[in-house]
Structure formats: structure tokens, C-alpha cells
Amino acid sequence: MNPSRRTVNVLNVVSLVAMMVAIYMATIQAPSATNIDESIRPAQRIIYFHVPSAWISMLAFFVTFVASVIYLRSKHVKWDILALCSAEIGILFTIAATASGSIWGKPAWNTWWTWDPRLTTYTIVLLLYIAYFMLRGAIEEPERRARFAAVYGIFAFLSVPLTFMSIRWWNTIHPVILDPNKGFGLGPGMASAFMIGILAFTILYVTLLANRLRVEWMVERVAALRERLLSA
């Protein structure tokens, strides 16, 4: 749970290469979409960053959820650190997904903002995890902070599908990429760029998480050293 300097360095390089490949695939390699109006074809390429960002934010919050459950069972601080670090990265990618969705919305739907289910759900998710950090910030004592954050992390993650369903039944204009009735909505060249994007972003997530975990363990170590110094 505390990655070594070597592991972090290797991951940094692997991520750099993977992201370069993903950017090349998305901007140059992938063919233009033919089933949409010509004026928005370049904008459509944002999907190669938008969908992976959305996927990573959900993965990150899922990791926070699982770490929270395990923390409550085991009370070991490493699970709290994992939950905290993953939630921070989740917030980052939630903002990325919301912003890139909004950038796609302007050319495609002629508005920066619509109350589309996914866009709205992501905004709620952002608020949920801002609240998660506000809760952490309002508790001084580390053990209680970890325990309360874990409880909230469980509630927050479980509410997301319900929020999504409720807004979806309210109204929808979002393109459905993974519609089980219609198959995959992307052509062959596009699908490979899409999958590479997902893979590259997943590697990026693991890298960011490893870096962040290392920093957090350093923070813990500094706190412990200071304690020892002051008591000596």
C-alpha cells in the first residue's frame, strides 16, 4: 500500500508513453465519425478523453467505497489513506468529465449546459465528494475522521446509481454509446482508439494513485517523526 520510489518512477514513464499513444490514436489515427454532421466531427474526438475520464472517476470512487468498507472492518489506517487518495483523484476526473462533456455539448447541442442525466449526475457526484472532503476537514481526531469518512463514502457511492436512474427517467438527450440493444456505437478504427484511451487513462489513474499514496505515507512519517522529536 506504500509504493516504493522505483515503482512510482516506472509507473510515471509507462503512463507518459501510454498517454502519448492515446493522444495520437484519438487525434490522428482514429477516423472521423461519418454518422454525424460534418461541423461537429472534430468535436466528436473529445469522446476519447471524455469517456475514459468518466470511467476513471467511477473507478476511483468505487475504490474509495471498497476501501471504506474494509476500513470499517479492519480499522487499519492504510485503507483510510487509500480511500482518501482515490477520492481526490476521483474528484479530478469528475471535473474533467463534466468539463469535457460541456465542451462537447456546445457544438453538438448548441449549449454549454443541459440537464442531461449523466451531466447532472456527475455534478451531483462532484458535490457528494466535495461534501466528503468537507466532512474530513471538520473532524480533528484522525481515528474518528477515518471512521466517519468511511461511513459517508459508503452512503455516497451507493446513492449514485439511484441519482442517475431518477434523472434519466426525468429526461434524456445524451448519446448512448454502450446500448445493449444496439451494440457498440463506434466504427472499428474508432473502437480501438476508444479502448486504448480507456487503458491509458486506467494506467494514469494507477500512477496518480501510487504517487499520491507515497506522498500521504510521507505525511504520516513526518507527523510521526515530529511527535518523536517533540517528546524526546
Add this chain to the structure above:
Amino acid sequence: MRRYLQVVGAILWKDLRIELRTKDAFTSMAVFAVLALLIMNFAFELRVPEKSMVVPGVLWVAVAFAGVLGLGRAFVHEKDKGSLSGLMLAPVDRSAIYFGKMLANLIFILVVEVFILPLIVLFFNVPLISAPLLLILLLGTIGLAAVGTVFSALTVNTRAREVLLPVLLFPILLPVLVAGIRSTIGLLEGESLADLSNWLRLLVFFDVLFIVVAYLTFEYVVEE
């Protein structure tokens, strides 16, 4: 099982008795809800063709805001007077304490709803009250009380308790508000409960899910 229910009943009865003597929660929630109705009347009066169009929103916003006000008080005197430690020392299942407090909160919010419903009919001149609406309100309020009771116990132990509760509660409560508002609109437009079965199922699912999660996590919230 019988003993468990007795414990739940004892805690519920304790809270109801405190409330009957002080009328703290009811007064603040009811006055606040009426104020919310008045403010929303002015907010919408000039811009909306018919007041009946905003009534579903007005109802649920008033319920949510008044509810969070009442929930915020649920653990304050337990904490400040130290009676929470007393409850913790009692040889009973921690979840029984949760269910006792949750039922008390549920009853407080329901009483406020019964108080404001006729006022909404009066102020906004909309025939709102019907058996299906009461069912939807009950389901929504169970969700509000189920999640709110846990979060009330969380925030009472933090700095800035009053500020934090709505920030924690509302994003999670969103499906309840969406389902509640949407089915209230449906009922006003003459839809039957069968037409609204999706929303009813969502509300029931929300209630069951979060009561179970609260049951499983409450002991971690109150342990010292």
C-alpha cells in the same frame, strides 16, 4: 426480537415525550416551513402562469428544508447533555438506538407535513391532498429520516455541525426529491399510482437500501 422492539420503543417514546414537553423541534420546523412557503410564493408569483405548476416543487423543498432543520437537532441535546454516552453504555444493540431515533425523526417530519399540506392548499389554491400523495410523501420522508438520522449523528461530532448536515444530506437525497416532485406533478395532472409505479419502486428501493446500510454502519458512527 421482542426485547429489541422494546428498546426501539423506549427510545422512540423518550424522544416523543421530550418533544411533547418542549415542542422544540415542531415549533422550529413548522415555522420554518411556513416561512419557506411564503418566500416561495413571492419567488414564483409574477413569473409563473399558474401557481399550481410550482406546487410540487414548493411542497418538497419545504419538506426537505424543514426536515434537515429538525434532523440537525436530533442528536444535539443527546450530545450536549451527555445522554448519548448513557445510551451507549446501555446493554442494547446499537442499531436499536438508530431505529428509535429514526422513527422519532420520521414522526416529527410527518407531523410537520400534516401541518403544511392544508396551508399549501390554502395559499396556492390547489387540491393537493389525496391518498396516493400521502403514500408518496410517507415513502419520501422515510428516506429522508433514514439517511438524515445517520448523518445527524455524524455531524454532531464535527465542527460546524449545522452547516455540514445539509451539505452531506442533500446530494444523497436527490433521487428522493426527484421521484417525489415528479410523482406529485403526475398526481396533479391526473395520473394514477399505476402510471407512477417506476417512481414508487425507486422510492421503496431507496428506503430499503439506506435503512439496511444505516443498520450496518450506525454502530461505527456512535462508537467512542
